[in-house]
Amino acid sequence: MIYIHIPFCKSRCLYCDFFSSTSFDQKNDFIKALLSEMNHRADEIRSARANTVYIGGGTPSQLDISQIACIFKELTNIVPLEGGAEVTIECNPDDITIDFIRGLKSTPVNRISLGLQTLNDKLLTLLRRRHSSTQALMAVDMLRQSGYNNISLDLMYGLPGQTLEMWKDDVQRVLSLAIPHLSAYSLQWEEGTPLFSMLESGEVTEAPEDLSVAMYDYLLTATRTAGMEHYEISNFSIPGMRARHNSGYWRNEAYVGLGPGAHSYDGDKTRSNNLPDLKAYILSGGTPKREIEVMTDDELYEESVLKGLRTSNGLDLDNLLPRYYEYALKMAKPHIESGNLVRRGNTLILTEKGFFVSNDIMSDMML
Ligand code: SF4
Numbered sequence: 001m002i003y004i005h006i007p008f009c010k011s012r013c014l015y016c017d018f019f020s021s022t023s024f025d026q027k028n029d030f031i032k033a034l035l036s037e038m039n040h041r042a043d044e045i046r047s048a049r050a051n052t053v054y055i056g057g058g059t060p061s062q063l064d065i066s067q068i069a070c071i072f073k074e075l076t077n078i079v080p081l082e083g084g085a086e087v088t089i090e091c092n093p094d095d096i097t098i099d100f101i102r103g104l105k106s107t108p109v110n111r112i113s114l115g116l117q118t119l120n121d122k123l124l125t126l127l128r129r130r131h132s133s134t135q136a137l138m139a140v141d142m143l144r145q146s147g148y149n150n151i152s153l154d155l156m157y158g159l160p161g162q163t164l165e166m167w168k169d170d171v172q173r174v175l176s177l178a179i180p181h182l183s184a185y186s187l188q189w190e191e192g193t194p195l196f197s198m199l200e201s202g203e204v205t206e207a208p209e210d211l212s213v214a215m216y217d218y219l220l221t222a223t224r225t226a227g228m229e230h231y232e233i234s235n236f237s238i239p240g241m242r243a244r245h246n247s248g249y250w251r252n253e254a255y256v257g258l259g260p261g262a263h264s265y266d267g268d269k270t271r272s273n274n275l276p277d278l279k280a281y282i283l284s285g286g287t288p289k290r291e292i293e294v295m296t297d298d299e300l301y302e303e304s305v306l307k308g309l310r311t312s313n314g315l316d317l318d319n320l321l322p323r324y325y326e327y328a329l330k331m332a333k334p335h336i337e338s339g340n341l342v343r344r345g346n347t348l349i350l351t352e353k354g355f356f357v358s359n360d361i362m363s364d365m366m367l
Contacts, residue, residue: 036286065103
């Protein structure tokens, strides 16, 4: 699995704390540094397998097609993509044009993740998203007409001023598009973002807990009615169309992350990340400073709980070191009795009811 971080955005959305720059004059230098990093880490890339590639950001659709093509040329010189590889690029709806899609078709990209967030124009403006709902719907239409049917849409709920009716409208309009994959996240109030400052100054308020619960409840019911599988806390797909790249993260598979701020994992105990510093990344000539963390057995256990329980595949107790097995079962017991968890063989799985209290369950199972 290969992740490539593109650290540029045309403008910053109010709620976002992802690493990206709005200054585009370093775009070419960044691409050069990225290609060098790929070559320096060629062995790692080969051993992580090219069964999925995910180009995220930032806003990858702010790259020129020639730059995207360059990335794939270099990557596939190092390791050919496996047959049937899932190759995703994140796009903002306002970047989708016929020319852009035509260009993408000449690359291995076969899946588009489109950041809608909401189809309510007032909320889009409040969040400082650059697109309108009309642009979002047109983007989906254009992608499909060009043969891109493997589309994932992102929505957000719990937004300031968002009512249950507004959320129902978003969900219904998105489901009426019959897309194969939907991710829906509750707004995270990240310290340091402009939205967080607005919260502190009282300009906006957090959605009450019962409203967020009602929104999630509606989401689960509506996606189920539409025939989608709820396969991870925030992810839904029609059968056979789960996100393979993200599913690999949740299964603790190895991945290589390229670009400033990108994280890597060796599939065993070692995590690392490139420092989130674009200038230093470019100056490093493809050997950026990396923070390396070797996880302890306790940390590995906790991570397995967090990742396993969030998916409908559940937490496989047989994958835990023997000394954590009994502890996990003991901590899970009250949640099994209350119907929030089920045990199937040696796997613990959240029930539909359990998804509403997943944070509490996971926190109880920590050490
Ligand atoms: S939400 Fe996406 S487009 Fe907006 S600032 Fe964050 S990374 Fe950039």
